[in-house]
Amino acid sequence: MGMQSMVDFKWPGLARPDGERIIMNSGAFVAVDRYRDISYDPIYRPQALYHRALEGLRANNDAFLLQEVATNLPIYRDDTGPTDFHLHLPPGGFQLVLVTSGLFTFDYDGKVHYVGPGAVMLQSAIVHRQLFYTWAGLSTEENLKTPQSVVPDPLCMGYSGKFIEAFITDPTTFPNPTVVGSDHIKEDETPRTAWKHPLHNRPAGASFWFQDPLALDALFRAYPADAADGPVRAASPVHVRDLGIEAPSGNLVTGHIIATDPRGASLLPKNASAKADAEGLAKGEVVIYRIIRGTAAFADGSGKPLELATGDTVTAGKGAIRLTDVGEDTQILRLGLLKGIEDLRMWTPTQRDEIDALAGQIITRADLRSDRVAGKPVGYLYE
Known part of the structure; x- marks a missing residue:
């Protein structure tokens, strides 16, 4: 994806969610998701198995989703490998990632982060990509049983990559557009690109956050x-x-x-x-x-x-x-x-589908950085 493909696109009515307000459960409820009762499913891509805390999601009026993501296939297969460049647009711009085993490499708006157990990242509405993950070569059954940790001990670092992820509302209810597909990424150019787009939907003062477990x-x-x-x-x-x-x-x-x-x-x-x-x-x-x-x-x-x-x-x-x-x-x-959270609105199904269809057209500015680990991104997080 070269610089010439960027367009100044205007679409009134898509800058903010226009759906129903989010209302959490204010009652004295208790909902339990037991590990013995859950299943792991390849919801989005074959190498990632998802275990979703659905009892808690439903009991809390679908306001907040917690899920575990377990890497289960090697990165070198034709149907796995690095992800495309994409972004999430949940209400409030909230996506939390807490790594619990293995090692990952993520690209957030053109800047690389090498992370292991205990690393925390808070971000959304920013173009990102998963570049690398570890896979221990175990069977699915054994892989899902491997211990997890928020402390970077050598044992957990050697296992397949896993993380706990959280969103406000279910990811199926908000836009998740792909900006650059895997087949169109130019490795000598695209991974150094920092993007800006207008669909932020975040509270004043919200920002990108990374916490090293040994900081x-x-x-x-x-x-x-x-x-x-x-x-x-x-x-x-x-x-x-x-x-x-x-x-x-x-x-x-x-x-x-x-x-x-x-x-x-x-x-x-x-x-x-x-x-x-x-x-x-x-x-x-x-x-x-x-x-x-x-x-x-x-x-x-x-x-x-x-x-x-x-x-x-x-x-x-x-x-x-x-x-x-x-x-x-x-x-x-x-x-x-x-x-x-209750000051936020959900995206309407029509808004969600329109934004997903726009894909890379939502990008209004792009800069190339000379060094993957330096420089100031142009994404919403820093402006």
């Missing part, structure tokens, strides 16, 4: 004794990592990892002199807990226990559950969905 702001801190849910029982100290996504998301979603070390070991990179922010851990009109590894227990308003294990997800209304117990060598993703 200072990603260090685990002590679980606060004054947490709103009260103390948590565990055989070893409980720690918290703030994913830092609240401000970059435009104050739509908070994100934390609640974790413990394996018995007799110190796996989590820590800031031993600080404790986690209790206020941040209390946020969420709706909360989602995903057990990445280990075990955890919760209690509802009546004190009834709920026990979860690796791969399980619980979605609950505000105050409907509280975390009571965390097992050894456990890692839990906690997402708090904030009130601002």
Whole structure:
């Protein structure tokens, strides 16, 4: 795709979603997606198997989707390989990626990111591409059983690439246009291209966010004794990592990892002199807990226990559950969905189809960078 193919395209009525408002479930509901009951499906491409937390999605009025993506085929096959250049346009411009095993290379608006377990990326409405992923050569059954982690330990880095992904609403309900198809990518030019387009749909202040799992702001801190849910029982100290996504998301979603070390070991990179922010851990009109590894227990308003294990997800209304117990060598993703989500609208089916059909015509500006890892992208994230 050369520079000459860029056009100044105008289409009134497609700049913002014009559908129904998003309304989260305000009741004291509890929805559980058990790992034993789920299936993995190649929804979009053959090398990626998707496990979707559908019980939580439906119980929360289809407002927020959490899913696991598991790489299951080698990258060198004719029907796999790098993806095309595409973008997602969810309400609020919200897409979260948390890598949990293996290694990936992503291109976000012409800039390359090499990422492994624990890396966090928050982005949307930006042209991107998956360039590389690891595959361990295991059978599908064994591949899906491999351990996951938010800490870049060598064991998990050697497995097939997996990540946890989240969107506001279901990706089938918003535009996901392809900008440059795989067969039309010129490797000496297109991967260095940074694109700009007008379909942003993001709150003021929202921006691209990348957090390295070994960065200072990603260090685990002590679980606060004054947490709103009260103390948590565990055989070893409980720690918290703030994913830092609240401000970059435009104050739509908070994100934390609640974790413990394996018995007799110190796996989590820590800031031993600080404790986690209790206020941040209390946020969420709706909360989602995903057990990445280990075990955890919760209690509802009546004190009834709920026990979860690796791969399980619980979605609950505000105050409907509280975390009571965390097992050894456990890692839990906690997402708090904030009130601002209900200020958003969905794309209408007509808008979605029109934007998908536009594909590369939505690009209004393109710059080539001399170096893949330097320079300022022209995408919406930086302007």
